[in-house]
Amino acid sequence: MLGKGELKSFCEQHELPYTSIVGLKNNSLKREQPRLLQRLLRSLDVATELIRIPPNSVSPRFLFANLEALTTFQTQFKSFDSNTPPLSDSEHAAGASESPAP
Template sequence: MQARGELKSFCDQHELPYTSIVGLKNNSLKREEPRLLQRLLRSLAVATELIRIPPTSVTPRFLFPNLEALTTFKAQLKCFDSGTPTLPDSEPDASESPAP
C-alpha cells in the first residue's frame, strides 16, 4: 500500500499518468478508461484480461486468471478501503513477536 502523498512517485516509477490516476481514484474521469485501469492493476501485480461480454458490448469487464487471484484482489481492496496497512495474512506470526 502506498503511504499518503506517495501516489506521484508510484506513478512516476510505473510510468502511469498521475492526473489520470488521480481522476480514476476520485471517480472524476469524463469517460471510462479500461486500458488505464488494466495498466494500473498490472503495476500492482494483479493479472487481468480485458474482455467484452457479449463481444458487441461497450462496457469492458476484467477477467482474473483464477479464483485465488480474484480473492486476493478483493482482500487487498478491503485493506485499502479500511486503511489497514497490510493484508491480514501478511501480519507477523505470533511466534515471531517478542515476548512481553
C-alpha cells in the same frame, strides 16, 4: 498500501499518468478508462484480461487470470477500503505481540 503523498512516486515508478490515476481514484474522469485500470491492476500484481460480454457491449469487463489473482485483488481492495495495509498472518501475529495491552 500507499501512504499519503506516495501516489506520485508510485505512478512514476510504474510509468502511469499521475493526473489520470488521481482522476480514476476520485471518479472524476470524463469517460471510462479500462486500459488504464488494467495497467494499474497489473502494477499491483493483479493479472487481468479485458473482455466484452456480450461482444458488442460498450462496457468492458475484467477477467482474472486465476483464483489467486482474484483473491489478491479482493484482499488489496478490502485493505484500501478499510484504510489498513494488508498483512500476512505472520506479520499480523508479530505486530499483535509487539503492541502494548490497553
